Amino acid sequence: MALAAPAAEKRYSERREKLAAFMQNGPGVFGLVLVVLFFVSAIFAPWIAPYDPNALDIPARLSDPGWAHFAGTDQLGRDTFSRVLYGGRVALKIAAIGVSLSLFLGLVFGILAGYGPRWLDNLLLLTFDTVRSFPLIVLALATVAVTGPSLELVLVIIIVTSIPGYARLARTSTLALRNTEFIVAERSLGAGNWRIMGRHIMPNVVGPLLILGAMDVPVVVTVEAGLSFLGLGVLPPTASWGTILNEGYLVIRDTPWMVVAGGVPLVLTTLGFTFLGEALRDVFDPRLRKGS
Amino acid sequence: MWLYSLKRAGLAVVIVLCTLFVLFALLRFIPGDPITIALGPRATPEAIARYVEKMQLDSSLLVQFLVYAKNALTGDLGTAIFSERPVATIVMEVLPNTLILAAVGLGWSVLIGVPLGCFAAIRPNSPLDRITGFISVGTIAVPAFLVSIWSLLLFAIELRILPVIGAGEDGDIVGQAVHLILPAFAVGLGWVGYLARLVRASMLEVMGENYIRAARAYGLPQNTIVYRYALRVAVLPTITLIGIGFGGLLSGAVFAEIIFQRPGAGLLIYDSVVGRNFPIVQGAVLVITIVYIAATLLADLAVAWLDPRVRETL
Numbered sequence: 001m002a003l004a005a006p007a008a009e010k011r012y013s014e015r016r017e018k019l020a021a022f023m024q025n026g027p028g029v030f031g032l033v034l035v036v037l038f039f040v041s042a043i044f045a046p047w048i049a050p051y052d053p054n055a056l057d058i059p060a061r062l063s064d065p066g067w068a069h070f071a072g073t074d075q076l077g078r079d080t081f082s083r084v085l086y087g088g089r090v091a092l093k094i095a096a097i098g099v100s101l102s103l104f105l106g107l108v109f110g111i112l113a114g115y116g117p118r119w120l121d122n123l124l125l126l127t128f129d130t131v132r133s134f135p136l137i138v139l140a141l142a143t144v145a146v147t148g149p150s151l152e153l154v155l156v157i158i159i160v161t162s163i164p165g166y167a168r169l170a171r172t173s174t175l176a177l178r179n180t181e182f183i184v185a186e187r188s189l190g191a192g193n194w195r196i197m198g199r200h201i202m203p204n205v206v207g208p209l210l211i212l213g214a215m216d217v218p219v220v221v222t223v224e225a226g227l228s229f230l231g232l233g234v235l236p237p238t239a240s241w242g243t244i245l246n247e248g249y250l251v252i253r254d255t256p257w258m259v260v261a262g263g264v265p266l267v268l269t270t271l272g273f274t275f276l277g278e279a280l281r282d283v284f285d286p287r288l289r290k291g292s
Numbered sequence: 293m294w295l296y297s298l299k300r301a302g303l304a305v306v307i308v309l310c311t312l313f314v315l316f317a318l319l320r321f322i323p324g325d326p327i328t329i330a331l332g333p334r335a336t337p338e339a340i341a342r343y344v345e346k347m348q349l350d351s352s353l354l355v356q357f358l359v360y361a362k363n364a365l366t367g368d369l370g371t372a373i374f375s376e377r378p379v380a381t382i383v384m385e386v387l388p389n390t391l392i393l394a395a396v397g398l399g400w401s402v403l404i405g406v407p408l409g410c411f412a413a414i415r416p417n418s419p420l421d422r423i424t425g426f427i428s429v430g431t432i433a434v435p436a437f438l439v440s441i442w443s444l445l446l447f448a449i450e451l452r453i454l455p456v457i458g459a460g461e462d463g464d465i466v467g468q469a470v471h472l473i474l475p476a477f478a479v480g481l482g483w484v485g486y487l488a489r490l491v492r493a494s495m496l497e498v499m500g501e502n503y504i505r506a507a508r509a510y511g512l513p514q515n516t517i518v519y520r521y522a523l524r525v526a527v528l529p530t531i532t533l534i535g536i537g538f539g540g541l542l543s544g545a546v547f548a549e550i551i552f553q554r555p556g557a558g559l560l561i562y563d564s565v566v567g568r569n570f571p572i573v574q575g576a577v578l579v580i581t582i583v584y585i586a587a588t589l590l591a592d593l594a595v596a597w598l599d600p601r602v603r604e605t606l
Contacts, residue, residue: 137543
């Protein structure tokens with residue numbers, strides 16, 4: 001996240017200063033802890049989970065939380081706690097692929113719009129506006145009606161609808177940069193447009209996008225959980241926070257624990273990434289605050 | 293202003309055309325022939341012949357699209373499979389329920405969120421400000437569909453103080469209002485936080501402006517400064533947010549309708565997706581998208597009317 005740091009010696013102290021500022025930020029540190037928890041529990045789920053997430057135990061079905069099952073069991077006697085842990089892997093996968101691809105594509109389109117010719121800028125802006133004008137969930141429902149539910153489809157919908165957010169941010173920063181002295185100097189030294197965009201504009205634009213990406217993770221995770229809850233995303237028997245909520249909703253009159261267990265990790269992930277993203281933004285790029 | 297309105301309305305038209313195109317193209321992607329998809333597996337040969345004639349299915353794709361677009365824009369959205377009732381009628385029957393839900397959900401969150409943000413900004417870092425900040429993040433962190441499920445669990449199943457499902461009987465206003473409480477709560481809760489944060493941030497900014505200092509120097513009372521001068525300007529970004537976020541609100545309404553089994557456009561689309569009743573999906577998605585586009589258009593025009601600087605940007 002090097003934001004145009006000029007001299008090497010200054011950079012070191014600046015970094016330490018920023019780190020100190022971040023550690024002062026209570027919610028930010030709390031968010032970081034939650035985010036680390038999210039990654040660790042998802043990556044090490046097979047080692048942490050006390051049971052196989054798909055192991056049936058019909059006699060123990062719909063049991064309340066206790067020592068044998070921390071979060072109770074579902075209607076087939078599967079251990080809810082283990083399923084929540086494995087559900088985190090789905091969430092992590094969707095978030096990692098969804099955010100990184102839409103960030104990358106948004107960066108490319110945004111720089112092209114900001115640095116390229118006027119007509120391209122207008123065309124891209126019009127496309128962004130059009131994409132943003134669709135209600136996301138309704139669009140997803142229509143597409144799922146056609147293709148049937150799948151994880152890949154959820155990803156495509158997430159990526160297409162999040163690109164405009166990143167692209168607009170990248171475009172604004174590029175517009176601000178394109179006539180600065182160091183870019184003009186590069187151009188007069190004979191650097192080509194692609195080299196200027198790739199080597200000089202991109203590194204200066206990417207920082208704020210990374211912060212936006214951190215704040216976008218909850219959105220992506222929520223969309224996945226929501227679609228899976230409707231039975232339109234991840235399909236049973238795969239454990240995801242959405243399918244756990246779906247199965248819990250069906251037995252909500254018998255046990256409250258499944259909809260609680262499926263929802264809590266969603267809230268914690270949202271809180272974690274929101275707090276972390278906001279703290280990073282305040283430390284590294286306070287200007288972003290206005291736009292949100 | 294007129295030029296801006298014209299351009300902005302033109303953009304809305306382009307977007308509606310894109311929607312029509314996407315919906316038209318989607319049906320062509322379904323495996324199987326478009327006739328079975330539109331009429332269902334049990335259509336009679338006469339019905340098929342009439343449909344081919346009406347939609348000009350033996351012409352080129354472009355002509356087919358134009359026919360579809362013309363029909364849709366004149367209110368003919370086709371007929372539903374099985375019941376064979378006009379889709380437009382089916383959608384219009386339930387659309388008011390969705391709009392009422394969205395409006396009440398947005399309404400209560402504006403009534404709570406805007407004053408919260410305003411009071412928080414007048415005394416930054418006061419206990420009230422801290423509590424508001426906590427509430428904001430808390431409400432934003434719980435997605436709308438989770439609020440629906442959890443409030444269903446808490447109020448309707450554990451405490452049994454509010455009705456669980458449906459929208460109430462026709463003509464029974466009190467019953468309908470009671471049925472509206474939980475869905476509207478769920479739809480609006482996240483917005484309380486968003487609005488409070490946004491209003492707080494823009495109020496803080498406006499309160500530092502020179503004209504507010506000038507008003508103070510003239511000795512105007514605090515209330516006049518806050519409500520007459522600052523809040524008016526500070527509330528502008530909120531209007532844009534409400535317009536842009538109307539889609540989010542509609543999405544929340546879709547989930548709330550499904551979870552509370554409340555008749556509405558969202559539940560209709562969902563049931564039709566599950567039942568593979570494509571004409572209804574196509575028609576209802578189009579109507580919802582047009583409502584959404586109209587809402588963003590109105591919000592943008594309202595902001596441009598209130599703030600002349602915006603007109604330069606399009």
